[in-house]
Amino acid sequence: MDKILRINMGASGGPSQNIEEAGEFSALGGRATTSMIVAKEVPPDCHPLGAENKLVIAPGMLSGTTGAMSGRISVGCKSPLTGGIKESNAGGQPAQVMARLGYAAIIIEGKPASDDLYKIHIDKDKVTISVDNSLKLMDNYPLVEKLRKEYGDKAAYMSIGSAGERKMAAASIACTDPELRPSRHCGRGGVGAVMGAKQVKAIIFDDSGCTHRQPKNQEKFKAANRAYVEGIRKHAVSGEGLPAYGTNILTNVLNEAGGYPTRNFKTGFFEGGTKISGETQAELEIQRGGLATHGCHRGCVIQCSGIYNDKDGKFLTKQPEYETVWSHGGHCGIDDLDTIAMLDYLDDNIGVDTIEMGVAIGVAMDGGVIEFGDSEGAIRLVRDEVGKGTPLGRILGNGAEMTGKAFGVDRVPVVKGQALPAYDPRTVQGIGVTYATSTMGADHTAGYAVATNILKVGGDVDPLKPEGQVELSRNLQIATTAIDSTGMCLFIAFPILDQPETFDALLDMLGAFYGIKMTGDDVVALGKKVLTLEREFNQKAGFGAEDDRLPRFFKTEPLAPHNITFTVKDEELDELYNWS
Amino acid sequence: MIPERKPGRSAGAPVFFNRKLTMPTAVDLQVQLNLDSELISAFYLLLQKGVRLPVATGCSVIKLLNDQLGIAEAYVLNRITTLFLDGKPVDDLTSSVIDNGSVLALSAALPGLVGSTMRRGGHLAAMREAISYHPPQAVTTGSGTVTIKLFNIPMKEIGPLLVERGVVLTGSELMTLVADGGARFQKGCDSVTLNGRSSPCAEFTEQLPTIMAPQQTALVKVRWNEAVSQRTGVPPAEGAS
Numbered sequence: 001m002d003k004i005l006r007i008n009m010g011a012s013g014g015p016s017q018n019i020e021e022a023g024e025f026s027a028l029g030g031r032a033t034t035s036m037i038v039a040k041e042v043p044p045d046c047h048p049l050g051a052e053n054k055l056v057i058a059p060g061m062l063s064g065t066t067g068a069m070s071g072r073i074s075v076g077c078k079s080p081l082t083g084g085i086k087e088s089n090a091g092g093q094p095a096q097v098m099a100r101l102g103y104a105a106i107i108i109e110g111k112p113a114s115d116d117l118y119k120i121h122i123d124k125d126k127v128t129i130s131v132d133n134s135l136k137l138m139d140n141y142p143l144v145e146k147l148r149k150e151y152g153d154k155a156a157y158m159s160i161g162s163a164g165e166r167k168m169a170a171a172s173i174a175c176t177d178p179e180l181r182p183s184r185h186c187g188r189g190g191v192g193a194v195m196g197a198k199q200v201k202a203i204i205f206d207d208s209g210c211t212h213r214q215p216k217n218q219e220k221f222k223a224a225n226r227a228y229v230e231g232i233r234k235h236a237v238s239g240e241g242l243p244a245y246g247t248n249i250l251t252n253v254l255n256e257a258g259g260y261p262t263r264n265f266k267t268g269f270f271e272g273g274t275k276i277s278g279e280t281q282a283e284l285e286i287q288r289g290g291l292a293t294h295g296c297h298r299g300c301v302i303q304c305s306g307i308y309n310d311k312d313g314k315f316l317t318k319q320p321e322y323e324t325v326w327s328h329g330g331h332c333g334i335d336d337l338d339t340i341a342m343l344d345y346l347d348d349n350i351g352v353d354t355i356e357m358g359v360a361i362g363v364a365m366d367g368g369v370i371e372f373g374d375s376e377g378a379i380r381l382v383r384d385e386v387g388k389g390t391p392l393g394r395i396l397g398n399g400a401e402m403t404g405k406a407f408g409v410d411r412v413p414v415v416k417g418q419a420l421p422a423y424d425p426r427t428v429q430g431i432g433v434t435y436a437t438s439t440m441g442a443d444h445t446a447g448y449a450v451a452t453n454i455l456k457v458g459g460d461v462d463p464l465k466p467e468g469q470v471e472l473s474r475n476l477q478i479a480t481t482a483i484d485s486t487g488m489c490l491f492i493a494f495p496i497l498d499q500p501e502t503f504d505a506l507l508d509m510l511g512a513f514y515g516i517k518m519t520g521d522d523v524v525a526l527g528k529k530v531l532t533l534e535r536e537f538n539q540k541a542g543f544g545a546e547d548d549r550l551p552r553f554f555k556t557e558p559l560a561p562h563n564i565t566f567t568v569k570d571e572e573l574d575e576l577y578n579w580s
Numbered sequence: 581m582i583p584e585r586k587p588g589r590s591a592g593a594p595v596f597f598n599r600k601l602t603m604p605t606a607v608d609l610q611v612q613l614n615l616d617s618e619l620i621s622a623f624y625l626l627l628q629k630g631v632r633l634p635v636a637t638g639c640s641v642i643k644l645l646n647d648q649l650g651i652a653e654a655y656v657l658n659r660i661t662t663l664f665l666d667g668k669p670v671d672d673l674t675s676s677v678i679d680n681g682s683v684l685a686l687s688a689a690l691p692g693l694v695g696s697t698m699r700r701g702g703h704l705a706a707m708r709e710a711i712s713y714h715p716p717q718a719v720t721t722g723s724g725t726v727t728i729k730l731f732n733i734p735m736k737e738i739g740p741l742l743v744e745r746g747v748v749l750t751g752s753e754l755m756t757l758v759a760d761g762g763a764r765f766q767k768g769c770d771s772v773t774l775n776g777r778s779s780p781c782a783e784f785t786e787q788l789p790t791i792m793a794p795q796q797t798a799l800v801k802v803r804w805n806e807a808v809s810q811r812t813g814v815p816p817a818e819g820a821s
Contacts, residue, residue, distance in 0.1 A: 235689075237689045241688050241690060247691060249691065250690060250695060252732075253662060253694075256731075257711060259694065274625055280624065283621050304691075427708060427710070428707050430693075431707065444694075448693050562710065562711050
């Protein structure tokens with residue numbers, strides 16, 4: 001990955017392209033690359049949908065190699081949803097293919113003067129940017145079907161649906177999976193709207209004639225990869241729980257803990273939880289001839305995804321993830337898996353973030369647009385309103401905050417304009433700290449269960465003492481930022497959390513590939529550097545301490561069944577970024 | 581297919597029911613279902629919602645699981661890494677106390693930050709201190725009923741053995757089990773023994789609404805047509821009927 005492709009969509013005479021040396025970015029990846037470029041090149045006070053914003057796409061450090069779990073792709077920009085810096089990542093095939101083509105990043109900047117819609121085709125010999133207005137307002141599934149007829153089945157596709165073209169702030173960018181379904185999404189923060197603003201409908205990556213990226217030390221890399229895969233496979237979470245039940249394994253447990261936000265965060269227990277749990281979902285998928293175990297990209301060892309068929313045994317959508325099942329399920333009072341799967345398909349097809357969309361519908365339910373539990377009504381809102389770009393659809397498609405304002409709802413679960421995910425912060429106070437202070441807005445992946453104990457970020461914390469929620473969150477955010485920068489799937493967090501030898505194997509893989517010696521300290525330093533840049537960008541964009549807060553109702557409304565509120569003080573939240 | 585646990589793939593110890601549970605019979609009916617082992621999945625929803633067991637109360641969670649339910653301590657320690665007692669995550673198995681009416685939920689290790697946070701005695705347990713289980717000051721012993729919920733891996737591994745030993749179901753739950761199973765249940769149910777009298781499955785399911793009121797209780801045991809250990813990869817229950 002020694003080059004960066006820069007495309008100026010606003011060049012006079014039509015889009016221009018330039019290939020630059022990757023320089024410092026040749027040995028970086030994912031979130032580190034996107035955030036560093038955005039921080040350096042995008043004016044923090046620009047309009048997210050204007051010509052000055054840039055869309056940066058970067059594969060992971062080991063994407064395109066034979067290294068396992070290396071297929072995440074990151075997209076960065078200034079977010080139209082939050083107004084701050086954004087990195088959103090997804091699985092699927094594009095990261096692997098883009099990396100094999102040798103690109104450390106693609107930077108799309110400017111804005112066309114005309115209303116033409118473009119597609120970008122990249123192969124080993126050239127980059128072709130062409131007008132294709134026949135694609136206008138196509139949604140992702142028919143769009144990819146059409147593009148496959150022209151570019152074939154060996155390519156990987158990134159695309160936006162009608163929501164992206166309509167520049168909705170919840171719009172996502174779809175990435176095709178190994179079966180060429182546009183089912184993997186850079187969902188959060190409205191990155192699809194930025195691609196829509198650049199009038200780029202699709203990017204087609206074709207690595208025909210390319211080979212796997214080669215490590216500096218082949219033997220060491222192979223040995224480290226073997227140990228890494230072994231560690232992933234032997235761990236109970238990545239080797240058993242996730243393959244069998246997917247991320248929706250969490251529904252029952254969150255519900256049991258009283259931390260499952262139900263009917264727009266009114267209670268922590270959903271009476272229909274077992275009907276939509278991962279256990280029930282997996283059984284249904286198997287009964288209908290689908291799959292409960294499936295990888296979202298080649299080289300995935302964990303296989304936490306699946307195939308969800310309809311009642312007639314025909315493909316409906318990929319296995320909805322926990323956060324999707326929650327946002328369209330318990331959050332909306334819906335306990336029917338078929339309804340949730342249909343909503344997941346509609347979200348993917350139209351191209352919207354499943355978390356933001358589900359939370360917006362729940363807020364709309366609170367505002368009286370439809371009743372909680374109205375399955376048909378929820379499908380109608382997404383299919384006929386958001387999908388058709390009606391005025392109501394545009395309100396919903398611009399996210400939960402916009403929906404709350406439009407319908408006079410005073411209970412709007414967002415931070416920095418981004419909807420809270422599926423974990424009530426009153427039950428798990430530490431995740432509330434991450435929601436409040438993350439540079440990304442409310443994001444459950446911003447402070448993941450990464451190996452802070454092994455990294456010794458901030459020293460040891462007594463696991464059973466309540467003090468130090470802020471310190472724990474800080475450490476997790478630093479470590480997660482570093483993992484996001486490797487482009488590795490976050491689910492490797494569990495084996496590297498519990499098995500120091502698996503963490504060492506990951507460092508050895510990186511070291512053997514780049515011919516360097518990587519230590520835990522290097523990982524921590526990278527995490528801090530990226531977080532600092534992101535924080536500074538947000539400050540220049542106008543964010544202050546008052547934005548690092550949860551909505552007030554989390555402090556004032558006790559959550560049943562535990563009847564607890566969020567108790568971390570504002571002054572403690574303000575300490576999060578005070579690190580040496 | 582959900583992959584069966586492959587030998588040697590997990591560090592977990594096997595389940596071993598090393599003691600016979602003495603089941604009091606303070607129920608309205610005794611039902612034994614003779615089922616094809618394929619019908620294990622028909623119980624999954626019920627096991628997630630929770631099944632009731634008569635137990636001696638006032639003991640610790642580890643004593644309940646080990647001494648009363650006969651689940652090997654090594655299995656509990658290695659495989660059941662996330663437990664909730666009355667909705668509160670448990671960190672210490674020896675100081676947590678089972679009371680009459682307690683609800684105990686058992687799960688394997690879970691993904692996500694919150695999954696890690698809920699883990700027994702985990703590195704991130706402090707993040708959910710507000711809901712963590714704390715033992716009572718005083719403990720009284722006696723007898724009562726506990727509700728066991730089984731999620732994910734324990735559901736597959738312990739569930740078949742638990743229903744083999746017997747669980748208390750209401751008439752409503754039994755009717756739902758039969759109705760949700762539909763034709764599959766009829767096909768896989770060889771016969772039913774009701775209070776010692778055997779009858780064809782079709783006859784039992786047809787007459788069930790007249791045999792049991794929704795709120796009545798039955799001790800329901802399952803005899804699988806093949807040793808469940810062959811399906812779950814764990815040894816059979818000692819003294820299973």
